[in-house]
Amino acid sequence: MAPCGEKSQEAISSVVIIIAMQTEAMPLVNKFELKEDQDSVFPEGVPWVRYHGTYKDLHLNIIWPGKDTSLEVDSVGTISASLVTYASIQALKPDLIINAGTAGGFKAKGASIGDVFLISDVAFHDRRIPIP
Secondary structure, eight states, X not given: OOOTTOOOOSOOOEEEEEESOHHHHHHHHHHTTOEEOSSOSSOTTOOXXXXXXXXXXXXXXXXXXXXXXXXXXXXXXXXXXXXXXXXXXXXXXXXXXXXXXXXXXXXXXXXXXXXXXXOSOXXXXXXXXXXX
16 A cells, blocks of 8 residues: 555555445455455454455455454444454555445435445444444
8 A cells, every 4th residue: 555645656456345244245245256264364363254356357355343252243333443454454455445334324314235425524433333
């Protein structure tokens, strides 16, 4: 990755997509026919899951933080996202990182899977969000 503020002239060849929930990740995993990493690039004991493969000369990696070992729910929130993103950068050294997902689920506001949002404001929330 090019340092902040510095433009790189190299073509993008390695992409990491960080997705908080398994239900959000699996449609892309299936679409790109990615395989689950059996020899994890992450530290032993973390629940993080990596799917990887090649699509049109791009090395794709989809990472989701796995399930909380105590609560058995997807590890959503800023702490999980920060840790898994940092570890992915260190282990995989991607050219591009994409954070994808439903951003807290805006179904009540008419959002659907596949919608793309261009944002102008940012809101902060952490993992103390209610999960049914």
